[in-house]
Amino acid sequence: MRGTMAAPTSSGRDAAPLIQVRNLHKRFGRKAVLRGVDLSVAEGEVMALLGANGAGKTTLMRIVSGLAKPEQGEVILGGVSLRQAGHELRRYIGLVTHAPLLYEHLSGEENLTFFARMYDLLQPAERIEAVLRAVDLWPRRRDPVRTYSRGMVQRLAIGRAILHDPPVLLLDEPDTGLDQESAQMLHSLIRRLGATNRAILLSTHNLDRAVEWADSVSLLAGGKIVLQESTAALDGARLRQLYRRAHQVS
Numbered sequence: 001m002r003g004t005m006a007a008p009t010s011s012g013r014d015a016a017p018l019i020q021v022r023n024l025h026k027r028f029g030r031k032a033v034l035r036g037v038d039l040s041v042a043e044g045e046v047m048a049l050l051g052a053n054g055a056g057k058t059t060l061m062r063i064v065s066g067l068a069k070p071e072q073g074e075v076i077l078g079g080v081s082l083r084q085a086g087h088e089l090r091r092y093i094g095l096v097t098h099a100p101l102l103y104e105h106l107s108g109e110e111n112l113t114f115f116a117r118m119y120d121l122l123q124p125a126e127r128i129e130a131v132l133r134a135v136d137l138w139p140r141r142r143d144p145v146r147t148y149s150r151g152m153v154q155r156l157a158i159g160r161a162i163l164h165d166p167p168v169l170l171l172d173e174p175d176t177g178l179d180q181e182s183a184q185m186l187h188s189l190i191r192r193l194g195a196t197n198r199a200i201l202l203s204t205h206n207l208d209r210a211v212e213w214a215d216s217v218s219l220l221a222g223g224k225i226v227l228q229e230s231t232a233a234l235d236g237a238r239l240r241q242l243y244r245r246a247h248q249v250s
C-alpha cells in the first residue's frame with residue numbers, strides 16, 4: 001500500500017516531507033478561511049497545529065485528508081499530489097476527527113474487525129491484536145464501547161485510524177476532554193506512533209501539550225501559517241508569548 005510513496009527512511013527529520021501543503025485557499029461563501037497555507041511535515045515528525053476557534057484547523061485537516069476540496073493550492077502526500085492520485089491515496093491517511101466514528105454497542109475488537117473488512121486487510125486478526133495492544137485496549141477488547149471512558153474511546157478511534165498502517169496520521173483535537181491519566185496515555189501513544197516512519201499532524205488548543213507532545217508547532221491565524229517553530233528550544237511560557245505576538249500582527 002505504501003509502494004508508490006516516498007520510501008520510508010530511518011533518517012527522520014532529514015527525509016522528504018510526507019505531508020506538503022502548498023498555497024491552500026478555501027472559502028465558505030464570502031468568508032475566506034484559508035488564504036495561502038503552506039505547511040510540511042517530515043517523516044518521523046509530530047507537528048501540533050495551533051489556532052483560535054474558527055481559525056480553520058479542521059478545514060485544513062479535512063482538505064489534507066481529501067474530504068474537502070480547496071479552491072486553490074495543492075496537497076502532496078509522500079510526493080504524490082492528492083488531486084492526481086484520487087481515492088487510493090486516501091488510504092495513506094488515518095484521520096481522527098471530533099466524532100470517533102465507532103459503534104457503541106459493539107466491542108472494541110468488533111469495531112476494528114468491521115473496519116478491517118472495509119480496508120480489506122490481509123491477516124486482520126493479527127493486525128487487530130497488534131493495534132489493540134498498541135492502544136492499550138487489549139484487556140478491554142471484548143467490552144462494548146459504550147462502557148469505555150472518553151480516553152479509551154479516543155485511543156480506539158486512533159486504533160481504527162491506524163489499522164491500515166497509514167504513513168500520514170491526522171488527529172483533530174485528540175486531547176479535548178481527557179483527564180490527566182488519559183492525556184498521558186495518549187501522549188505516549190502519539191510518541192510511539194510518531195517514531196515509526198509516520199508524519200503526524202495534530203491540532204490542539206493546549207499550548208503546553210503542543211510543546212510537550214510535538215516536535216514542531218505551526219500557528220494558523222488570518223488564514224495563514226504565521227508561526228512555525230521547533231519545540232526543541234521552546235517551553236509553554238515562550239510559546240504563549242509567541243502565540244500572543246503572532247496574533248497581534250496577523
Ligand SMILES: Nc1ncnc2c1ncn2[C@@H]1O[C@H](COP(=O)(O)OP(=O)(O)OP(=O)(O)O)[C@@H](O)[C@H]1O
Pocket residue numbers: 028033051052053054055056057058059060
Ligand atoms: N461547511 C462549512 N460551511 C460554512 N462555514 C464553515 C464550514 N466549515 C467551517 N466553516 C467555517 O470556517 C471557519 C473555520 O472552521 P474550522 O472548523 O476549520 O475551525 P477550527 O480552527 O477547527 O475551529 P475549532 O478550534 O473551534 O474547532 C469557521 O468560521 C467555520 O464556521
